[in-house]
Amino acid sequence: MDLATALRWTTERYPHRRAVGGAAPMSYAEWDARTERYAHALHDLGAAEGSRAIFMLQGGEPLATLHLAAQKARIASLPLSTRFGTEELACCIGDCDPALIAVDEHTYDLVVRAVETVEKPPPLVWAGHPDHAPAGVPSVARPADRAPSTIVPAKPRGEDISVMLYTSGTTGRPKGVPRTHRAEHYAALAHLVQTGHGPGEVTLGVMPLFHTMGLRSLLATVLSAGTWVPQAKFDADEALELIVGEQVSALYLVPTMYWSLMHGDRLGEATSLRNLAYAGASMTPTLAQRLVRTVNPARFVNHYGSTEIYTFTIGPDNISKPGCAGRAGLFSRIRLVDPDPGASPDQVVPDGERGQVIASLDSPEAFAGYWNRPDADARAIRDGWYFTNDLAVADEDGDLWVSGRVDDMINSGGENLYPEEIEHALAACPDLEEVIVAATPHDKWGQAVTAFVVGRPGDSAEATLSKVEQFAREGSGLPSLKRPKRYVVVDQIPKSAVGKILRRRLTAGEFETLADTEGGASA
Template identity: 30%
Template structure:
């Protein structure tokens, strides 16, 4: 049976027209105004030839016009293919071709890149040309219908287009609310990219909850701290690198109105979690991915201190299990899990088994059922037959007072097959001998990095996630020299 729901933004504008919906710098829009701007954008897209069922690439920064465009595609019934702006033109062209996109929608910042992509119609999203035909705004959404496509980072070959249905986004938003609760005066600070599931999901929560979004064009730790100290935001999504920068800049305390700092993007170092605990910052670790339309496991508030380092338990309509007796691959299921990858039946057959999705991540469940994410399966270091998880070593290293951030990868070794190499950014001078002694106090000998490499910055993607494969690449290039 196909389940339909009222058009989300249209319904929200009807229910709470005068409630604040979007804040960007000094500009504000109510839900009624947001719907009006969205409809004008939908008219432009429809007049340009975009129709229901079309796939459209969106290459744009965190700007209000990007928000209008995302919602406008939903009004028409077109699917947004959200494009990572850090990709090369060749990579973007490949994703557009793979998705069979009919249009590329871009903003001022990405004009040059968009115009270098051949064989696709392009449209500037902030144009003011005359509209010849008004779009017919849809009355309902089908929960089985594809809403958005986001491509994985391609760590194991070509990127895969993750299908995200309206039902996936709806369930994700509801599951989050059941865990974190809803307050009538909530404002979610969005300093993560809208093309990433962490940013896109905040927009979906906004219209479903009737919640204000404070949009930032780019992450700035000082500005984020100002907003959290002033009480202008009550919720914020961050990854470890963002939180680390915020803590280094923070003077004083955040406002008591801050009730949730949602921390995703991989296991967080215990040293950072302890620093937040000392400052009474309400950090809730999460585990999720593009394939689960954001979080699928989150640490409930009452367990945030007692289970330090855990990602928590599955959100209410979801389930998690481990493929193994003790630790192994994390498997998930639930209505927020993608129905599959676009045009990849071979991959879908491997990824989905008996109603469970194989995440490719390694984890364990404790005796109370709390999930601890150990690492990406692809990042696992096997040294002399022993499994070594880079995140564990990184957590230890960032506990050293001289280390700002660290990344660990496996490098070839004739005797052991592979050994860990640590790349680090320091806050103050520190010797390799000191780091070795520090690690030996806290890690088994085989886990102590064989090499320490000082760098100015660690490689990260647009969502600030550490790219360990780039560390391995840097090592191989250094080794060749």
């Protein structure tokens, strides 16, 4: 099955059902017609079948429409992060050789700067508000009186590239992850089953489409003939207005977004919510328990996966087993192997021991390798298995508990310590907004377990230091070996465009110190 056919078949079944919610709603018949016009426009603007098109838009319905139109036009969609800098964006443009770049008022200036550094710059097309279109930049929106294109796109094949997502590049230059129509369709089906996403579900479409979670919310909604409620950029207050006003029934977010929603008093008003799911990072038991008390969801799922292979494991019961990553997904197969960088897929660790998670590339949700990056393939792919670089341990029930990245493991005084285990204990401190644990250099211990914390509004940095240190000693349950040797109060924790914690920035010293047990308060 290809995604163009999937949209058309849903439209045939439910032409008048609400497809897009929010301020500019559309039925499936209206959205199908709109994406059809845009598919023809992409061809007219120079994107031939089999080419690639970069969609550099803030988000919301315009970006979703372009993505679906590309599926119909048999063009590979490349939605890129709006948080990329000029250098990263230029790297992606040069790497994928796009036929065109669609821009809007939020991204135009950045793209112009980036293409100036590219040897063969692609043409720009306008996909923003018509009143803001720069002179000389053609619009992808076809005027009603313009004759339709005579080009009739061929039906996409399952092995055609549907989308190419670029990883954030926190450990090097961004890597392109090409995903076929077949892989995207299977991933959407898996999402429907694994999260309990039912027919006609109303979903908040706020996760960006340059991230696999955003694509999954969109495509699962299309397959199930549900309503996708767009939010171009996350804002907690606006999101709560949409959840309550649009009667949103399913949320699929990263934990940091749930934290933001919990800060207000309105999430309890969202009586329509019945399905909660999260991915992208671990969720502390403290946050999970607060969400259960506030929302009382019928289903609360922890999805563990990646851009490369959508599903590794599913923790279907985050209510009674918060934070558990569960077992292999519907179309998945995993193993825990020796964390050594050169380990083979056959070096499975004994029961109860921590190992690196690897996933079979035989999954129909899997990619086939990185775009033009044999070096990345050599590091991540071995003998038909994808090496995730994540550490985990299986409990007595056979369920997986993810404990961070191989690279994030802290060796302090010869002992291997795992940041997420310590974070979960400290997160129960009532005087903290956020806490992240990372390694910092230490003369005696080699690496020191360091807790980076954000205090409650109104508390001084010194008061936050005192409270968290006391909680670590008296209330966390952590043995002295695992308690942080250093505490640093910061104004914010660095995050990616989708809200994922950028722990490596802390390890690299990229933070503003408000107070530090090693140096007191900052000036």
